[in-house]
Amino acid sequence: MTLNPFEMEGTWVKGNLHCHTTESDGRFSPKEVVERYKAGGYDFLAITDHDRMTIFETDELLLIPGVEIAMSRSELGENFHVVILGLEDIGSLDELKKMEIDDLLGDVLSRGGFAFIAHPYWSGLTTNDLLTIENLSAIEVFNSTCDNVGKGYSTVYWDVLLSQGSDVKGLAVDDTHRYDLPPRDLMRGWVWVKVKENDLTNIVDSLRKGLYYSSMGPEIYYFSAKNNNIEAVFSPVLRANLITRNGKGFSIKVDDLDQFEKGGYEELDLEIYQENDNVKAYAIGRYNIEIKRRNSGIISVRAPLSSFEKYVRLEILDIFGRFAWSNPMFI
Ligand SMILES: [Zn+2]
Ligand SMILES: [Zn+2]
Structure with a gap:
């Protein structure tokens, strides 16, 4: 039985789960990034720099601790990009990268975090790459940055997984690097999460339970x-x-x-x-x-x-x- 966020008590909060700052290859500092999403009416944000946890203190927005790592080899020899959220202490990234991807996702879940596979289409993954991951909670089905090279939509992967009985959720994210520089990747894809209380614990908990939907605009x-x-x-x-x-x-x-x-x-x-x-x-x-x-x-x-x-x-x-x-x- 699937939990239905549209039939649950609570409020909808809006957030972007994937973006980069000057701490990796993004154009703006964490402070500037937070200011932009705050001004855009977002409730929460995950800064997910490559291979490092960017820690930034602010009262402007709820920040979910996050990181994006490239690891493992796909069927065609490409990297998987994995976004890990909600863990304050992630441990050694080098150690995490040595794990099998299924074990890594299972480890994050068991520690109370949330992890997903970023941009399967852009990464050149195969559906087989994803079908073999038992601990897969979610994949990005839309990524604004990847859309700027025509590979934003990964919904076909999603339906292959769902057709096989795998209860995988779909996420829309910005993966912001360029921000408002054309072709812009700012505020084009986000999630609405149903929460009992608008705080970090509840947001991560609802993400883990799949209590959200994704959008580029329509409600x-x-x-x-x-x-x-x-x-x-x-x-x-x-x-x-x-x-x-x-x-x-x-x-x-x-x-x-x-x-x-x-x-x-x-x-x-x-x-x-x-x-x-x-x-x-x-x-x-x-x-x-x-x-x-x-x-x-x-x-x-x-x-x-x-x-x-x-x-x-x-x-x-x-x-x-x-x-x-x-x-x-x-x-
Ligand atoms: Zn990536
Ligand atoms: Zn990214």
């Missing part, structure tokens, strides 16, 4: 898969995808709704059953699916769970080309 207000229903409610988007195993799943675009309204699709058994306050509700009888739209944006989808397999996750895309991703719900 997810509700997502659940239970009682033979998938329900998703979100800020207005151009497209909503309910993604599951194999070739199944469901995707709807505003453009599809416009086409349906023009008519000629009797086989879909389409009905507009509500129309007020700029909200239109569509029922597609053939698939037993309901969709709501406000003006030119889709704002909710309800679908029967029976046609989905193993897991379902929500992925939405707004008019600016920005995605948001729920974590998977296992069925």
Whole structure:
């Protein structure tokens, strides 16, 4: 049974889990980096310099202690980049790098920390590299910096893992190096974490439990898969995808709704059953699916769970080309 952050008490807090400063190859000092994320409305930040723990004291933002290490060899001979968060005393990095990656991730978990594999696509990992890691909690599914060379999205890896039954969560991060220098990598990908209290302990605890979703802009207000229903409610988007195993799943675009309204699709058994306050509700009888739209944006989808397999996750895309991703719900 997957814990559902959208059905839990608490508040949503926003943070970036991966960035660099002048302590490694980033353009700004820790102080400047904190100031930028604070000004951007973030609640927390993890500074994750390469091969060193950057310690910086501030009251401006909650800082999760972090580091990014390159280690081990992938199937194709590349490095894995691992981000380790939430451990004050990480010990010898050289020793950590000598470990098998699965053992390292297990060690971090057992010590109360949170670790994930950064940018699988950019790193040139194979799905086999990830499938063999039993202690894998999460991977980056979006990385702003890697997007600047066209390799920002690693969602295909995610679905391969999920299809194999591996309950891996997805993270959007900046991996900020250049900040506002074009092509910018500042504040383009983040996580919303559901916490009981807005403090470091609760944030790390919720990360470990998968109580978060990732975004580049759109907001997810509700997502659940239970009682033979998938329900998703979100800020207005151009497209909503309910993604599951194999070739199944469901995707709807505003453009599809416009086409349906023009008519000629009797086989879909389409009905507009509500129309007020700029909200239109569509029922597609053939698939037993309901969709709501406000003006030119889709704002909710309800679908029967029976046609989905193993897991379902929500992925939405707004008019600016920005995605948001729920974590998977296992069925
Ligand atoms: Zn990296
Ligand atoms: Zn990095």
